[in-house]
Amino acid sequence: MERLIDEAFFQRLAKLRFIAKGRRKGRLSGRHVSPRAGISLEFADYRQYAPGDDFRYVDWNIYGRLDRILVKTYVHETDLPIYLLVDCSASMSLGIPPKVHYAARLATAIAYLGLRGLDRVGLFPFSEHLGIVVPPRHGMKHLGRIFGALRDTEAGGRTSLDDAISEFLKQTHENGIVFVVSDFLTPGGYEEGFARLRHRGDEPIVVQVLAPEDLHPTATGTTRLVDAESARRLTITIGPRTLREYERRLQQHCSRLRSFLAERRIPYFLAPTRRPLEQLFHEDFRGGGILR
Amino acid sequence: MTLLNASALYLASAAGLILLLHFLRARERRCEVSALFLWEGLRGDPQSRAARLWQKLDLLLILQLSALLSLVFALAQPAKFVSVASLSQLAVVIDGSASMRTSTGDGNTRYDWAIEEAMRILDRYPSTPTAVVQLSSRPQILSFPEASDVETKAAIHRSAPSFYGDGTLEDLNAILSGLGGIPSYERILLLTDHPFPGIPPSMETVLVSGGTNRAITAFTVREQATEGGTTAFVEVCNYTDEYEDARIRISDGTHQTSLSILLMPEGTEQYVVPFPSSRGTLFTATLDPGDDFEVDDVRYCALSRPLDLRVRWIGALNRYLLAALESVTSVTLVEEGEPSDLTIAYGEPLPSPTPGNVLLIHAGMDGYVALGEEIDASGAVEELDPSSPLLAGIEGKNLRIQTLPVVEFEVTPDVLLRVDHTPLLAVWSEKLRTITLLAADLMRTNLPILVDFPLFMRNYLSGLMRMPAELTYEWSHTGDSIELGDRGSIQELRGPDGVPVGLPENASTFRPDQPGHYLLVTTHGAYPVAVNVPSTESTLRDPDSAEALLTDSDRTTLALVPLWPYLAGIAMIFLLAEGLRFAGRGWRFGRERQ
Numbered sequence: 001m002e003r004l005i006d007e008a009f010f011q012r013l014a015k016l017r018f019i020a021k022g023r024r025k026g027r028l029s030g031r032h033v034s035p036r037a038g039i040s041l042e043f044a045d046y047r048q049y050a051p052g053d054d055f056r057y058v059d060w061n062i063y064g065r066l067d068r069i070l071v072k073t074y075v076h077e078t079d080l081p082i083y084l085l086v087d088c089s090a091s092m093s094l095g096i097p098p099k100v101h102y103a104a105r106l107a108t109a110i111a112y113l114g115l116r117g118l119d120r121v122g123l124f125p126f127s128e129h130l131g132i133v134v135p136p137r138h139g140m141k142h143l144g145r146i147f148g149a150l151r152d153t154e155a156g157g158r159t160s161l162d163d164a165i166s167e168f169l170k171q172t173h174e175n176g177i178v179f180v181v182s183d184f185l186t187p188g189g190y191e192e193g194f195a196r197l198r199h200r201g202d203e204p205i206v207v208q209v210l211a212p213e214d215l216h217p218t219a220t221g222t223t224r225l226v227d228a229e230s231a232r233r234l235t236i237t238i239g240p241r242t243l244r245e246y247e248r249r250l251q252q253h254c255s256r257l258r259s260f261l262a263e264r265r266i267p268y269f270l271a272p273t274r275r276p277l278e279q280l281f282h283e284d285f286r287g288g289g290i291l292r
Numbered sequence: 293m294t295l296l297n298a299s300a301l302y303l304a305s306a307a308g309l310i311l312l313l314h315f316l317r318a319r320e321r322r323c324e325v326s327a328l329f330l331w332e333g334l335r336g337d338p339q340s341r342a343a344r345l346w347q348k349l350d351l352l353l354i355l356q357l358s359a360l361l362s363l364v365f366a367l368a369q370p371a372k373f374v375s376v377a378s379l380s381q382l383a384v385v386i387d388g389s390a391s392m393r394t395s396t397g398d399g400n401t402r403y404d405w406a407i408e409e410a411m412r413i414l415d416r417y418p419s420t421p422t423a424v425v426q427l428s429s430r431p432q433i434l435s436f437p438e439a440s441d442v443e444t445k446a447a448i449h450r451s452a453p454s455f456y457g458d459g460t461l462e463d464l465n466a467i468l469s470g471l472g473g474i475p476s477y478e479r480i481l482l483l484t485d486h487p488f489p490g491i492p493p494s495m496e497t498v499l500v501s502g503g504t505n506r507a508i509t510a511f512t513v514r515e516q517a518t519e520g521g522t523t524a525f526v527e528v529c530n531y532t533d534e535y536e537d538a539r540i541r542i543s544d545g546t547h548q549t550s551l552s553i554l555l556m557p558e559g560t561e562q563y564v565v566p567f568p569s570s571r572g573t574l575f576t577a578t579l580d581p582g583d584d585f586e587v588d589d590v591r592y593c594a595l596s597r598p599l600d601l602r603v604r605w606i607g608a609l610n611r612y613l614l615a616a617l618e619s620v621t622s623v624t625l626v627e628e629g630e631p632s633d634l635t636i637a638y639g640e641p642l643p644s645p646t647p648g649n650v651l652l653i654h655a656g657m658d659g660y661v662a663l664g665e666e667i668d669a670s671g672a673v674e675e676l677d678p679s680s681p682l683l684a685g686i687e688g689k690n691l692r693i694q695t696l697p698v699v700e701f702e703v704t705p706d707v708l709l710r711v712d713h714t715p716l717l718a719v720w721s722e723k724l725r726t727i728t729l730l731a732a733d734l735m736r737t738n739l740p741i742l743v744d745f746p747l748f749m750r751n752y753l754s755g756l757m758r759m760p761a762e763l764t765y766e767w768s769h770t771g772d773s774i775e776l777g778d779r780g781s782i783q784e785l786r787g788p789d790g791v792p793v794g795l796p797e798n799a800s801t802f803r804p805d806q807p808g809h810y811l812l813v814t815t816h817g818a819y820p821v822a823v824n825v826p827s828t829e830s831t832l833r834d835p836d837s838a839e840a841l842l843t844d845s846d847r848t849t850l851a852l853v854p855l856w857p858y859l860a861g862i863a864m865i866f867l868l869a870e871g872l873r874f875a876g877r878g879w880r881f882g883r884e885r886q
Contacts, residue, residue: 091326099326185327214326222336223321227328234328239337249330 006105009278010112016281016291017117018080018177046070081136081176082114082121083202085168086150087209089127090228091185093155095211095273102273103181103209104150109277110179111146113291115139122172123149126164127157133171158229159186165193175201177290184208184257191260198264205290206261206268207280208254215250215272217243293372293855300367307357314353355870362863370855379420379478381437383471384410385464385495387484388426390770391829392453394485394585396502403453405500406483410448413481414441423471426451427459427484429771429826430803431467455587455806456771457826461488486831503584505531506538506555507830511577511591512765513542513567521568524593526577528563529830530555539580540565544572573599574809574820588830592809596764598817600624601753604632607640607655612740616749624817634756639733649725649756654697654733660720661705661729664698669732671712680708682719682728682751686744691716694736705729728752767824773801774823780815788823 049058049069057071084107092100107123114121115138122136123146134142134149159182168178178197184190184206197204219225222237236242254270261268269284285291295301325331386392392403414422421437422444434451435444464482468474480495482488487497510527524542536555540563541548547569555561575593582589600622613636617623626632635646637655645659656662673688688709696714705718705727720727732739739745768774781800785793788808795802804810804823812819 094324094326183326185330187329211326217323217325219321219323221321223323225328225331226322226324228324228326230328232328234331236331236334237336237338242334242337245334246330249334250327253327253330 010109012278013109013113013281014116016113016286018082018114018119019290019292045073047073080114080117080119081172081174082110082119083136083168083172083176083178084110084121084123084146085164085178085180085182086123086125086153087127087159087161087180087182088125088131088153088155088157089159089182090156091159091183092209094228095213097273098155099183099209099211099273100153100155102271102277103207104153105277106181106207106209106271106280107150107179108143108147109281111143115143120176121146124164124168124171125149125153126161126168127155128160128163130164130167130171136172136176159183159189161186161190162193165196169196169200176203178202178204179207180204181207181209183210183214185210185214185253190257194261194264194266198266204266206257206266207271208257208268209271209273211273215247217246293370296369296371296854298368300364300369303367304361304364306364307360310353310356310360314350352870352873355866355873359863359866359870362859362866366856366859366863368856370859372853372855379417381472381477382413382417382420382422383468383477383480384413384422384424385427385480385482385484386410386424386434386448386451387428387459387482387486388432388451388454388456389428389458389829390453390455390587390825391458391485391585391831392500393455393587394503394505396500397584398502401453402485402500402502405502407448407451409483409498409500411445414445414448423468423477424448425464425467425471426454427464427467427482428454428456429459429463429769430454430456431459431463433467433471437471454771455825457769457829458486461491505583505585505588505830506536506579507531507585507588507827508540508577508579508591509560509588509827509830510562510765511575511593511767511824513570513575513593513595515595516568521566522570522575524549524565524567524575524577526563526565527560528553528555528579529560530558531831533557541578541580542567543576543578544570545574545576546572573597574822576809585830587807587825588827590807591824592807592822594809594820594822598624598819599811600817601634602626602630602632602817604628604630604635605638606635606642607638607653610638610653610734612745613638613653613734613749616740616746617753619746620750620753622818626816630816647725650727651752652727652729654731657727657729660701660703660727661718662700662702663731664700666695666697667714669693669696669711669714669716673716674710675708676710677706677708680706680719681755682717682748683708684751685747686751690738690742690744692738693732696732699729699731726756767827768804768821769826770804770807770823773803774821775801780817782812782814784813786811786813 046059046062047070049071053071057073059070059072062068062070086100086103086107088100092098092103095102111121111123118138120136120138121142123134125131125133131153132149134145137145161180161182161184194204217238219238222235225234225236226232258268267288267290269280269288271280271284281291386403386406388403392401392406394402396402396405410424418441422435423433423437424435424444424447426432426434435447439447465474468477468480474480474492474494477494482491482495482497483500484497485500487499488495491497507529508526509529510525513522513524515522522544526540526542528538528540530536534557537552538555539550539552541550542565544567547567549565549567549569551563551565553561553563573595577591577593579589601617602624603617604626614623632648634649634651635642636651636653637657638653639655641656641663642650642652642658646657650657652661654663670693673691673693675683675688677683691709693711693716696711696716699715699718701715701718703720705715705720707715707718709715709717714731715729716731718729718731734740739748781798782795782802785795785802787793787804787810788806793802793810802812804821807824808822810821810823812821
């Protein structure tokens with residue numbers, strides 16, 4: 001198994017920061033702009049003086065010219081919760097290397113970036129239900145917990161994204177950036193979940209992890225296909241025509257997912273397991289506007 | 293083809309076990325997929341008969357069965373009959389004389405080429421019993437006919453050319469007679485660098501050649517008895533067809549002399565080289581520059597007498613006198629009748645005229661001097677000839693004499709020292725010897741405790757004329773048996789490198805195996821022996837003077853060649869391919885299983 005933490009790769013990631021769309025109310029000071037006025041060097045706006053305001057923020061020049069008592073407000077920088085929803089269903093165990101391992105490395109790298117940007121990061125592995133959750137916390141020490149949880153996670157069970165998101169929303173009360181890492185190889189069952197996320201004000205980001213065996217299977221001849229999650233079986237004689245038809249269906253499936261997400265302005269990234277993570281971060285994530 | 297162990301074929305029944313295991317396993321390919329719903333409803337491809345057959349015939353199974361069958365056949369020891377050249381018995385004779393050491397200019401020697409040719413011959417007759425003999429003046433058997441091909445080749449590779457001279461047909465007959473005799477060999481191949489005239493028809497000569505040579509073919513040294521020093525006689529042969537500039541260097545280990553010479557093409561020149569500064573006994577002549585046969589560029593010569601002073605002692609042995617002598621040179625005391633360099637009479641008159649050098653200590657000698665009664669001699673010692681070499685470094689005033697005998701000379705000597713007009717030291721210088729008289733009893737003088745005594749003995753011995761060694765023109769050759777003659781019995785023999793050579797007890801001869809200076813320590817003294825490679829080895833023969841014969845008129849015979857190593861190798865390849873195939877299964881599918 002490849003190492004989850006590649007120090008050289010992490011060093012190259014260190015200069016990247018997440019971009020939060022809109023202003024969010026965080027709990028603690030961070031690097032993201034908050035809708036609340038606060039204490040920083042960046043001027044935000046004027047507002048009418050109210051009893052109790054700090055006299056130090058009254059703009060006396062304005063009072064001299066306009067005879068109005070206004071106080072200056074400054075940009076409040078706050079932290080941002082980043083939630084990692086990682087699919088650990090049985091289908092994620094396929095592929096060489098297994099998709100779940102690629103997803104774990106991806107989640108570790110995202111967690112590293114978030115914690116380094118003074119954000120809170122939490123891990124929510126799921127299949128039919130949420131697995132062992134690592135609640136959002138600050139600080140690089142938290143990376144160890146996330147790393148340990150990812151390392152101990154074993155793929156199994158069916159994928160049920162709607163149920164998992166429903167449980168996730170019950171367990172968290174603060175909106176944030178929600179990375180959903182899955183192969184999305186289910187006939188459906190994700191629409192309601194994403195709608196709920198959007199409704200709460202979260203910023204979902206979807207990363208679809210697919211193995212080369214998913215994209216371009218090489219099986220030939222009469223083969224008994226077994227579904228990794230449902231254990232259903234299908235015997236079929238596979239030839240070039242069958243393979244072409246399969247790939248066409250997969251394209252349709254992925255296009256449907258992409259269209260659904262695009263309609264809701266949810267960023268979508270396809271991550272074949274052979275694609276180096278560094279390229280995914282520096283080319284796809286930065287190009288997609290979620291990193292700067 | 294035949295099977296030497298056909299019973300091993302029963303092991304092929306293990307194939308049934310492999311087939312049974314194969315059919316017990318799932319016959320259909322099984323492949324786990326992430327999304328079966330994407331496959332559902334797809335129409336399968338029509339499969340060709342070849343594809344269906346291929347699917348049933350699993351490659352792993354084929355490889356397993358192939359490996360098993362190859363192993364079984366290997367264990368059955370298959371062999372095939374092949375037709376090879378064959379003789380009833382073959383003898384390969386490799387010339388191992390010193391000339392085979394000649395470099396052929398490509399980093400090899402003639403002997404190396406002979407070995408290569410011998411290997412070709414052995415490869416040509418793999419099933420023929422072959423005896424291998426190294427021929428020289430001391431021939432030896434390298435391999436017996438009963439030895440295997442591998443042993444024979446190893447023995448040939450281990451062998452090296454000797455420093456001995458050429459072997460003769462008689463030598464070859466003698467050694468082959470111990471291997472069944474020449475008639476028992478259908479073919480005898482002689483690998484040599486020179487033709488053997490008159491060889492029997494059953495012998496064929498394969499000539500190896502190469503290299504150029506100039507050689508010292510004769511070297512001897514004569515002592516100048518009267519003037520001191522030596523004269524060397526050197527004969528040099530140029531076996532090339534070009535003029536050659538060369539230099540002869542002659543060394544006695546301490547001093548050296550040289551002579552520049554011009555050698556005529558294919559010419560032989562003799563040189564007389566004076567060596568007046570030489571005082572040695574062992575001589576080395578070197579011809580510069582060297583050539584392809586280096587052995588004959590250096591030759592050795594030793595004077596035919598022992599290195600130490602042979603002393604015949606008459607009278608009581610005086611340890612002071614003996615110690616003074618041994619401080620100057622190595623001394624060997626010899627018995628009456630044995631050759632000697634010096635006779636010492638100590639306190640006893642010599643009864644009859646004695647040949648050679650004589651030292652009289654308080655002793656008379658018939659015909660020369662007679663000693664009378666002792667008289668007091670406490671006066672000062674008077675030096676009559678202070679310039680005499682015998683008195684160099686000696687001061688007469690240091691000497692104290694208690695008594696001296698009355699001396700009566702029958703032949704007048706040169707008196708060098710006297711006390712109160714009585715002679716103390718007198719010398720008779722004759723043509724080939726000296727007689728010296730020290731009239732006083734040594735123990736009634738203070739001479740033994742003075743430093744003047746060893747100085748006196750040094751002066752005495754350096755002026756002593758030893759008998760010139762007998763001039764010998766005969767070399768002692770490597771491989772020859774060297775007789776001791778009248779040199780007593782051997783105590784020790786040291787080789788050219790100074791290391792003692794092991795000899796059997798009571799040996800009366802020894803055979804040197806390399807050229808150089810040997811030291812033979814016997815009961816009669818230490819004798820130097822110079823040993824050279826025979827000059828006949830220096831001659832370069834014309835390779836065209838004999839034909840290189842290797843006829844192809846061999847009859848053939850059937851030989852059994854084992855095939856099991858090939859089958860075992862094939863089985864290993866099958867097993868390796870099976871392992872690779874098994875490891876590669878996972879590359880195509882995530883969890884593909886058969």
